[in-house]
Amino acid sequence: MIIFDQVSKRYDGGFEALSSVSFHLKQGEMAFLTGHSGAGKSTILKLISLMERPSSGQVRVNGQLANKTSDKMIPFMRREFGVVFQNHRLLFDRTVFDNVALPLIISGESPKDIPRRVRAALDKVGLLNKEKFNPIQLSGGEQQRVGIARAVVNKPALILADEPTGNLDPQLAKDIMALFAEFNRVGTSVLIASHDLALIARLPYRALTLKNGKLIGGGMFD
Numbered sequence: 001m002i003i004f005d006q007v008s009k010r011y012d013g014g015f016e017a018l019s020s021v022s023f024h025l026k027q028g029e030m031a032f033l034t035g036h037s038g039a040g041k042s043t044i045l046k047l048i049s050l051m052e053r054p055s056s057g058q059v060r061v062n063g064q065l066a067n068k069t070s071d072k073m074i075p076f077m078r079r080e081f082g083v084v085f086q087n088h089r090l091l092f093d094r095t096v097f098d099n100v101a102l103p104l105i106i107s108g109e110s111p112k113d114i115p116r117r118v119r120a121a122l123d124k125v126g127l128l129n130k131e132k133f134n135p136i137q138l139s140g141g142e143q144q145r146v147g148i149a150r151a152v153v154n155k156p157a158l159i160l161a162d163e164p165t166g167n168l169d170p171q172l173a174k175d176i177m178a179l180f181a182e183f184n185r186v187g188t189s190v191l192i193a194s195h196d197l198a199l200i201a202r203l204p205y206r207a208l209t210l211k212n213g214k215l216i217g218g219g220m221f222d
């Protein structure tokens with residue numbers, strides 16, 4: 001699903017955020033990406049989501065070589081995955097329903113299919129009864145669930161999450177991880193950047209560990 005082969009990333013200004021990173025996230029696998037602040041976790045997610053290009057090495061997502069993807073193809077490739085952010089990035093002037101519908105509208109989904117798809121996504125995260133609410137009326141955990149519904153509404157093959165439990169208390173963080181595990185059980189690949197080492201240690205998933213831009217653990221294929 002994701003292959004990094006000797007990937008380095010040097011930002012403008014010369015700072016090397018990643019040095020020769022290699023790993024393979026298999027189709028249907030769920031794994032964590034961990035490491036200290038500034039270790040390079042977000043850089044890896046940005047390379048996968050084509051927000052950044054590698055300085056050297058190869059990034060493959062779903063068989064496609066990301067280095068060679070033309071700008072025109074990027075929106076099509078991005079439909080293959082859903083992204084979950086720590087701060088939700090929800091639109092507070094729209095309802096929960098409208099927030100979750102947004103990716104479908106952007107990808108040109110037929111309007112008659114949108115309500116059914118949005119409600120299916122809200123059902124999966126347990127928020128079917130909150131579709132008319134404004135996100136401001138929801139708790140932090142519920143807002144994060146709306147963000148997850150929005151990420152999965154396009155039925156992506158891959159979910160990328162950047163510190164999805166960063167603002168949540170331990171019980172809510174556990175619930176959110178259980179939700180990701182449920183999507184993984186039905187075949188979705190999941191990669192979660194997190195520095196919550198206690199939570200990661202309790203869960204049975206591989207942890208790719210970064211230190212100063214180098215992968216120091218979990219990078220082996222099997």
Ligand SMILES: Nc1ncnc2c1ncn2[C@@H]1O[C@H](COP(=O)(O)OP(=O)(O)OP(=O)(O)O)[C@@H](O)[C@H]1O
Nearest residue numbers: 011012013015017036037038039040041042043044
């Ligand atoms: N656009 C950029 N230009 C220059 N340097 C950058 C840029 N983005 C990130 N960096 C640097 O690259 C390093 C890795 O950043 P990255 O955001 O990948 O770390 P991280 O592990 O996600 O950290 P955090 O847990 O704090 O989010 C940091 O030192 C950061 O300052």
